[in-house]
Amino acid sequence: MNVREDGLEETTSNFWDSLPQPLSGFAALGLGLLLTALTTIACLGVVPWLPAHGVAMLFLLAVVGGAVAFGMLCGLSAAVSAFFAYNYFFLQPVSSFAISDPGDVISLAVFLGVAAASGSLAGRLREVADRARARSSSLQRLNAVAARLSSASTFSDVVEGLTQEASTACSGSAAVMRCAADGAVEPQAPADLSLSTADWQAAQRSLVTRQAVYPASPGWQGSAFAFYPIVVREKGEAILCIPAEAVADNASDAMFCAMARNAAVALERISLEAEKSTVRKEAEAERLRAALLSSVSHDIKTPLASIQGAVTSLRELGSQMPEEARADLLIAIQEESERLLRFVTNLLDMTRLQAGASGVLEDWVDLGDIVSASVVRARQLMPRARIDLDTSSVSAIIRGNETLLEHVIVNVVENSVNASDGDAEIDVKISENPEVYRVTIEDGGSGIAPEDLPQIFDKFFRGPETARRGSGLGLTIGREVMRAMGGTISAESPIAGGRGTRITLTFPKPDQASENAGGQI
């Protein structure tokens, strides 16, 4: 469609665009007379050299030229005045409207008929061409509006785009007024728009009736603007205001109507996208909540079961147990209390996480910064492990949540330390490729059995090495958090010489992230 309209424009514009605007009223009539007068003078000058009917041909030329250049009225005016001028100046007897030769009467009548017909035909041709040109340009404007609005992602984008395109279309100052939540017109219109009381009423009426209100509606004394309501799902969202002089004809009215509809479609799309994104965020939060709840319930119940079991055993059967069994139960109670304390501390962290869970993507965070903070915390938690950090000089700003990320990374590092025999050596690295930032955590432990590898992110899965220490949830929470941030977590093992495990976290770079999320930020 675009191409065809452009093509039409090309073939018609060169000639017709060079023409002046068609004239109307006295200007057209006067110009017709002037053309005739000039032609008469020219003919008088060259008449001795002209054949008998040459003069009539020159007059016809003037009529057609006038009609094409200045419109049908000018052509007709030229035709009638040429009829008289030809009779008066060139037919015998000259300088009189009398005609001596009866043959000349016929010639003159034919001349009048031909002049009037060609003048009006040429004028009509001009009008048709003008209309086609107007239609083509209004279609082009609509195309431009549609293209612009379809890429708009916020209400303001739509308002701004529509204002500019409509202003261009009416070669004046169009404006877009927003509507308040209760459906009333917002009292503050754009600053460069001054509206009278009548204008305000007209605007309000367009919202109530959901129909365009024109400057001169019947029973309406009129305002200085035409108002096109932009209605999205039965609710008036905004009003397109066009100066009265720009909506004089049906074609431009239809164009502005279409622009308003275009804007409504764009606004509806934006609101649907926002809804979709809300639903998605809620689902993310829900998934995270479920993972956290299982974690909490398991992590707290296990040590409690051990403590309760050990305490009741001591109380009820302690007298029948050997001394070392009693001592071991007491140690077990102490260890489990410490474990419980750690989980509760974790839980408090998690509660904070949970509070922020719905806003996983709300912040811009520095990945390198978080990784190094996580390594510092992991070193405090596990002073015997050697944890090396290489952040190179990658500058990685991503959308995410610092607390959640720190939790995930510390968890993974802790797992790696637990998976290593004796003194653990852990390497933490950040790298990047064109699509993603990557954090890798490598250990030199005995690795993960191939049959276990697919399950390590499953809830409550614990490998033989970590079985006695972990809760079986660290990596599950990690996976949930990474998912919520649009990233991934994966494991490889063995990585070198049949040993070691590498856990890789990937974070999409911000532009990729917004593409993946369907353009929602």
Added chain:
Amino acid sequence: MSILPKVLVVDDEPQIQRFLKPSLTASGFAVVSAATAAEALRAFASTAPDIVILDLGLPDADGKTVIDAIRRGSAVPIIVLSARDREAEKIEALDLGADDYLNKPFGIGELLARVRSALRRSVGHGAPEPSELSIGGIAVDLPRHQVTKRGAVVHLTPKEFDLLSLLMRHAGKVITHRQLLHDVWGPANVSDSQYLRVFIGQLRAKLEDNPAEPRLILTEPGVGYRCADPH
């Protein structure tokens, strides 16, 4: 000297094993421990325990597969350990043939009581069916279809009688809603638990001293019913 009864404890949590072992030993049991389903089945085959205590959350396989495997060749009592909020898991385990369950966390006394009760039932297993069951003043004369409460005859409908004798025959053992419905009303009615609620209510009204605080027919919330253990 009599041979100590053997207990197979299957739990992947070392802390649970840590107190179960000395407690059971001190209570006069020989303890065999296993941390995974595979280990459990190996230990079961090689030691032939008298009772199995089984945690349902095992790292290598679902604990229910262990019940299934044991039940194919043995009627040994199985007591499952599970979290309170996992009713479905417990019901499945009981329907697969587990004898009892215990919610974690639990006290050692409770576990030992369940173990002893299950062992008693298991010793009685295979003995000729008694013609009269009696618990706490309630006596059921099976051949005559007659129930007495402290000597006075109580009139029960045939379904009430079936339900009561089923529960009393397995005194101390949890019976799931599904098992009760299946055995009393037949396989087509296993999901009509409203029948069961009504009949249990009627039985309690006729037999309990205070039906609001039953002492004979006990509710195991979300799982089933249990007739009080006479011991």
